[in-house]
Every structure is written in structure tokens, then in C-alpha cells.
Amino acid sequence: MMPAVDQHSVGQEIAMRFVFIRHGHYDKPKDKAARPRASLIPQGREAAQRAGEFLREQSIIPDLLCHTSTARARETADIVLRELGVERPVVDVGSGFQKGATRREIEARVATWAALAVPAPEVIAFVGHDTQQIACLRELARGTLSIPKENRACVLVFDKDGDGWTLGAHHSGS
Secondary structure, three states: OOOOOOHHHHHOOOOOEEEEEEOOOEOOOOOHHHHHHOOEOHHHHHHHHHHHHHHHHOOOOOOEEEEOOOHHHHHHHHHHHHHHOOOOOEEEOOOOOOOOOOHHHHHHHHHHHHOOOOOOOOEEEEEEOHHHHHHHHHHOOOOOOOOOOOOOOOEEEEEEEOOEEEEEEEEOOO
16 A cells, blocks of 8 residues: 655655556456456557567666556556566555546655655656546646557656656557
């Protein structure tokens, strides 16, 4: 379970570079209780592999990789790191952040995650879900990019730019 965000981390200057990776395709069980345990299908594993290849080609190597508690997010994180050919801390951060999260809430989460690593990471990656990707695009990229829902394991790279964020490299997962 992720530590609670305290007031110090909310105002703390955070990293650097934040990489959002949407998990790959999975068979969505009809039973909602079974969804967190659902694994990637072959197409989802291939998309996660392409996400890792993209990061490697861009020379973007996370110092810390966080993911939600779902099997598909953990599996995507493992595949990405394998493609990068590096060992890095991998942290299950529960739900990450909520649907509709504001920029301040997203930044608070990233600051909390940064505090989990010593020394402070320059690049933090997070494997999450559609609703979190939408929040990142809306709040950090200010709606400058639209990713079709069918593109899984896409990668969004945000660079801290003074008081705001700039959407840099991105990969649709196709």
C-alpha cells in the first residue's frame, strides 16, 4: 500500500521526468472481482515489449518504476524493464491516482513515489490504466495529444518545465 501524501510532499519540487505507461491488452473478465488478477494476452505482452523498446531507443531509463496493484500493470512493468535490460526498483503503489485527478494530485503522487527511492530519481515511470492516462493528458499535457483507447501500453514522457510540464516523446503502442 502506498504511503499517504503529506503536506511536505505536495509542495516538494519533484523530478524531472515522469513517464506514464498504459498497461497492455488483457482479457477483461465479466466478474469485476477477477479483473485485478487478469494477465496480459499475447497482444498485450507484445505492446509492452514495444513500449520498452521505445524507451530504450529514446535512452529513457527510469530510476524507479511504479505500477498499480493489478497483474496486468505488474506484468507490463516487468516486460518494459526486461526490454530495457536493467534492474530497477519496482514498487506496487496501490491504485496510483484516481480518475479525474488534478495536476496537483498527480504531482503529489509522483513526489510521494520519488521519496521511495534514494538517491532521488531523475526519471520515474508509472504503469497505470486508461483513466489515469486521460488525467495525465488532460492535466499535464493540457489536452495537446489524444490517444485512441485501443492503443495499449502507450508511453507518454513528461518533462518538468519550471512550474509546468511539457509532453515530450510519446509512443502510441501500435
